[in-house]
Amino acid sequence: MRQLPLGLGPADPCSFDNFHAPGNEAAVAHLRSLAQSPGALAPVYLWGDRGVGKTHLLRAWTEAVQAPGARVGWFEASTPLPWEHDEGWRGIVFDGVQAFDAGRQHAAFALFAQAAALGQQVLAAGSVPPVDLAVREDLRTRLGWGPVFHLLPLPEEHCRAALRREADRRGIFLSDEVMGYLMTRFERDLGSLMGLLDRLDRFALAQQRGVTVPLLKRMLAEEAL
Known part of the structure; x- marks a missing residue:
């Protein structure tokens, strides 16, 4: 009979402190500053190969923002439609945008516009830079409007x-x-x-x-x- 392992508790939450940053210090520093800023700045886009830490950094920012009680909307390709906006969010995160189908691209653009009108921060990540994303042009333009960081793999x-x-x-x-x-x-x-x-x-x-x-x-x- 195989013994079932006992639960050891949840893994450490994603944070800026437990992100291994060689080569990616600029992205980490910018996201840290965004988490501490009371207002929204230009949208931020992270891109790179699988496993370089895009989702980790998005979650680190989300954890930092939510720690004092703020709320964040999180959307990815597996998030069921419809996507509803919340005026009480501090920001919106779009993860894995290269995998968004037509319906999710439309929903993301609508949320982007609502976030901009209310001064909510937008963060996004994908496998390729915005210019190479196979998404609708208006969404691609918005994703590439602000700082774009290429995350490098760890040596x-x-x-x-x-x-x-x-x-x-x-x-x-x-x-x-x-x-x-x-x-x-x-x-x-x-x-x-x-x-x-x-x-x-x-x-x-x-x-x-x-x-x-x-x-x-x-x-x-x-x-x-």
Whole structure:
């Protein structure tokens, strides 16, 4: 019988302090200043490959804004229509705009216009810069109107260090063999590696085993079934 892992509590919330920022300091500094600003400034757009931290930074800004009691509207491709506006929001976030279909593009443009009229901050993120987005022209123009930040992936040495810090936080010993296996056989973006570490942590708890390469291979084999 497999032992089910006990819940260890929620993961640390996304924040500016736990975002690994080498190469992305300007984006972090700008979003920090926005979170502290009482009024809205120009919209901000983040872009980059999967796993570079776009959603993390959007959530970090949202957490910072909501901490004193403000509210934020959050929309992504999976958010069901219709999208309703709330005059009480401090700001609006659009995540993964490259995946918005025609209906969601229309809804996003309408929310953008309502936010501008009320002085609500708008943040958005996508996989490509605004000029390359396959969305309606008026929405693309609004998304690229303000500061645009290209988020860069972590260099390998920073990625290794971040992965080891998270493993230490969870009480997981990652041997050099396991670390080498992770870094050479899987996508090296930090988001994917953190997700893999989370699954491995749960699997190791269920199996009551330490984290080893054979255990990792077994987990992957069972996931493939």
